Structure formats: C-alpha cells, structure tokens
Amino acid sequence: MQSIPVDTSRLGVLRCAVGPEPKIANFETKEVKKDRDGNTVYTVGVTVRQEGRRASVIEIAVPGEPKGVVEGAEVRVTGMEAFAWAMGDRHGISFRASAVTPVLAASAGSAGKGGGA
Secondary structure (H helix, E strand, O other): OOEEEOOHHHOEEEEEEEEEEEOEEEOOOOEEOEOOOOOEEEEEEEEEEOOOOOOEEEEEEEEOOOOOOOOOOEEEEEOOEEEEEEEOOEEEEEEEOOEEEEOOOOOHHHOOOOOOO
8 A cells, every 4th residue: 555645734724623532443342453563543533624625524543642632623734644545346545644733822921921011
C-alpha cells in the first residue's frame, strides 16, 4: 500500500468533529489496534473545508491518545498521509498522521503586558 503525503496547509481550518477514540482491530473480540511500537491507535474525526467548497469529515488514525483534542476545537494535523485501499467490491481512502494537536489561542497572559500608564 503506497502512502501519499497530504499538504494540510491547503485544507483550510481543521476542526475536531469526533473526539479521539481507540481504533478497534477486531469487532468480535473488541481488541484495540496497536501500532508496531505497541501504542494504541486512535481515530479522530476532523472537518475539512477548503474555501468555496463544502465541508467533509475525515477520520485520521494517530498513534497514542491525542491530548487536549476536544470536539469543536481547531486542530493541527502533522505528518498526514493518505492510502487508497480496496477489499472486494469496497474501496476508499484512509488517512493517518503522526499527531493531531489542539491549536491554542493566543495566551491570555500576554494581553495585559507592555501597556502600562
């Protein structure tokens, strides 16, 4: 399976639509998927909306639990790759990334600095 790097800077504002959830490897046994290093793989639903286009929600797999990522928050996706897949008559595109992190607003502490009377 060939990976295709994704330039996330061209995807517009990315927001968490579905918070991080462990990815299930086997639905019968409820076994959670692990990566090669033994980290639990999580999926995060992210809305993608390029200017002038409709919004889409994609699921991105990431190693380890993304900390601080909550529904509705703007996120940054690092090292995203796309993979085309096919199983019988079904086919699609999967996404994985090295990290999904929250975009932090400007710190509130810096607002009051430098403007003394």
